[in-house]
Every structure is written in C-alpha cells, then in structure tokens.
Amino acid sequence: MSAVDSALNAGDKAKQQANAGRGWYAALARTGLVAKGLSFGLVGVLAAKLAIGDGGSATSRQGALAQLSHHSFGKVILIGLALGFAAYALWRFVQAIAERSDADENAAGTWAKRAGYVGRGLIYAGLTFTTLKIVAGSGQHQSQNEKAHKSAAMVLDWPAGRFIVGAAGLVAIGVAFWNLYRGLSRKFEDKWRVGRLSHRMRTWGGRAGVLGHVARFVVFGLIGVFVLKAAIDYKPKDAIGLDGALQKLAHASYGPFLLGLTAAGLVAYGIYCLVDARLRDVSANS
16 A cells, blocks of 8 residues: 555544544544633632632633642643643644535535634634743733733724724624523533433533533623723723733622622633533534
C-alpha cells in the first residue's frame, strides 16, 4: 500500500470516528467540555466568595486562571486546563470541517453553523494561549474590562466603527437570549444520550443546566447592553467583559444577593458542563 493510500485510509477512519463520535474525536470533545466546566466553576466560586465577603473577586476566566497560578500545584492544574482548552478548540474546528448540509437545511444555515464552531474554537484557542502565558509567567494579566475598553476605543475610531461596536453589543444580547431559551426549554438535553442517563443524573444535571444557562443570560445580557451603550454614547469605557458584568452586579442594589445568585449559576453551569461531557452525543452533525 502506498503512502497516499495509507493517508486516505487514515482520513476515512478519522471521518468515521468523527461521524460516530468515538475515538480521538470523542476524547477531544469530552476533555474540552471538562476544562470548560472547571473554568466556569472557578469563576463562580470566586464570585460567590466575594458575595459572602470571603476574599473572592469578580473576575473573568483569564483572571481566575491567573489567581490559580499563585497556589500550590496551580501551574500543574493550569497545564491540564490548557490541554483541555486546546482539545475543545480542536474539537470545534473539526466540527466545522465535518459539518454537512441536511436535506431540510439550506447552505446558508450550514455555513452559519460552521462559522459558530470556528468562532468557539478561536475563543478557546485564545484561552489556551493565555493559560500557557500564565504558566510561563510572561507579561501582566489584562482584565477583560481593560481589553473591552481598548477594543471599543480602537473600533470606534474606524469608519462605521460605532455601528460595528453596536452590532457586537446586539450579538452579545442575542447570545444572552439564546442561552435563556436554551436553558428554560432545556434544549441542551436534546444532545444527551438518554440510554446512559440515570434518573438522578438527568434530574440534577438538568437543573444545573437550567440555572447555568440563566446565569449566562444575565452575564451576556449585561455585556451586550454596556457594549451597545458604548457605541450609542461613543464612550469606550462603557464596554465591559465578564469581570465587568460581575462587578456591575456587585455594585447594584442588593448586589451581594444578585452576585451570589449569578455566582451559583456559573458554578451550576460548570457542573452542567461536566455532566454534558459524560452524556453528550458528540458525533459530527449530532
């Protein structure tokens, strides 16, 4: 057998594993979902500690990872998380390649899905790079708020920059309402393999999923509203990130209560991701 034939056979085998949701493809997906869950859970725990006055902080996932580096075995954990984030990114990139049109779906819908997979992959590729930088101790950590201010200021100076920033705010608001719909309708359960569910796991995993998605609605909604406000008022400093959204909750009326609820929701989302890693049908086009 020639090298070309071997490569083709390997490619066919990889495609079969992706379509069946087995082998290396499933390992990428499940490892990535575990890392995603742990990172959100870490942010939720820090925010919960802040809400009860126990020395936590309202921070993004990058900020939470930076704090983790100061603890014993922190860098070992960060290396593991970096590998998990990389696995998640690769899984989403492979999904984008493997996505195929259904009979009831037009080409635009297929390409929209692919774009969504690539977008998520890029986010986690960036998170992988950030985590490795934290492990290496290179450079100062910049909060998501600071990044949001800089990005908004840069884009607002472009031609039609105000419309671009406004569109980004509307996208974040759209993501917020998609999370709310997905949580309240429990659409996330559609991807779970029912045959592997115990009654208790389905009950508590489902509850964690609902609470977690509602918390993401709150966070993304706040981010979207303030990014949109930055565009309308032409004030880059109005734009916020995840850490800024949690800080807004902390400083609002009944702040500790609202922050505590949202923190509990983010921890719940982390738990949901761990359940999802166990039960999700990760086959391509599932």
